[in-house]
Amino acid sequence: MQQNQAQSMSIHAEHLQQQSLQQLNQPEVIEDSVLMVREANHWITEARDAAIPKMLFGKFWHQGEVCILFADSNLGKSILAVQIADAITKGSANAPFDVEAEAQTVVYCDFELTDKQFEARYSQDYTNHYQFMPGFLRAKINPDIELPNGFDDFDQYLIYDLERTVVATNAKVLIIDNLTYLRNETEQANGALPLMKELKNLKNKHGLSILVLAHTPKRDLTQPITRNHLQGSKMLMNFCDSAFAIGESNADSTLRYLKQIKQRNTEQVYGESNVCLCRISKPYNFLHYSFVGFGHEWQQLEDRQKSLTDIELLQQAMQLREEGLTLRQIGTTMGISHQKVDRILKAA
Structure with a gap:
């Protein structure tokens, strides 16, 4: 009996000693300021309760990402962007460009095409028009708008109006076609950095997924596409979550290829040894990219x-x-x- 009591008291003493040691090793709670400091396990617990990001355009773009799609002029960036928006509003698309997320509203900011050009792409000789889902919202620049008081420049007002539109429509997907309308100096670091910060702020504040279209400067067509081929590449690439590019096939001028350039929510599936080959087609009233197969990038480059x-x-x-x-x-x-x-x- 006495032996059991002694063992119990010993275990209790060890427990108190362990508690005392834990308290001594416990870091002080730091008040939140610019930094929010927590134990690593705290962040894991919070992340565990959050939803896993779903695919919006296959492995190329996931929910909650600021993604950049870039290519040279006249390769069909806008065609692909509209196709992506259409698929998201339907909640479905063909492999390998699967949409895992449920059908949802998309705000597509079209700063490239006139209304008639848009109609031509999604009709059959301006008749038999393609019917988009009600959740496909297309926005364009109002040429008659005057800069209100309180805004230093048009860029600042446009960012403000993007946020106002997102809130008013309750959209979680924003596509911007193209980057030069948000900043005139995106090739300069001092122009790119504020822009990406503003887009990241919008993403974090409203839980958005943002796709931004951008151009490449003239490049050596004998070389693979890299992150250095994006205008303003350093800052833009540092602050985006993912990026992919469109290249033109030298083997067949009607072919385009899609290549992953940066990714965080997935492994690189479509790198230079496995690019997605597509052909732009319009069998009826919807201009789009038709998937053809996979290939090596070097086979598409100029000799x-x-x-x-x-x-x-x-x-x-x-x-x-x-x-x-x-x-x-x-x-x-x-x-x-x-x-x-x-x-x-x-x-x-």
Whole structure:
């Protein structure tokens, strides 16, 4: 009996000692300021209770992300963006561009197309118009608006109106086509940084998913697309959650390929060894990207040796022309037809 009491008192003493040690090692609670400091387990617990981000456009874009889609001009960024918005409002799309999230409202800010151009893309010769879901809301710039008091510039007012629109429509998905309308100096770090901060603030404040379309400067078409090909790439890439690009296939001018450039909620699935090949088509009244298959990016790039050979031919033909030779004489000297010489010189 006495032995049991002694063991009980010993266990109790050890328990008190452990509590005392824990209290000694317990960090002081830091009052929230710029930093919110918690134990790592606290953040894990909070994250565990939050919903897992669902796909909005396959592995390329997930809920709660600020995502950038960039490409050269005239490759179909707007076509793909409208297709993505349409799929989200329906809550469904074909693989590999699956939509996991439930159907929801999308605000699509169209700063590129006129109303008639938009109609042409989503109709059959301006008849038999495609019927979008009611949740597809298209916004455009009001040309008659005057800058109200309290705003320093148009950029500031536009950001304010984006937030007002999101609140009024209760939309959780925002697509901006394109970036240059939000900032005139997105290629400069001092223009990109405030912009990305404002978009991140909107995302965090209202739980948004934001897709922003952007341009690439002229690039070497013999090289793979990288994050350095986005205008203002350093700051924009640092502050976005994900990014993907559209490239044009040199093997087939009707083909486009989609490549993941940055991702946080998934592994890289569509890198340079597995890009998504698509073809822009309009079988009836909806212009869209049709998935064709997968491929290697290097197969879509311009051949560097061919590119260099063309430059050398051009330089040689121009030099011989300056020496006074005729097209036939140039062709004989270079070992090509005079018709090809004519095409080379006209291209110059």
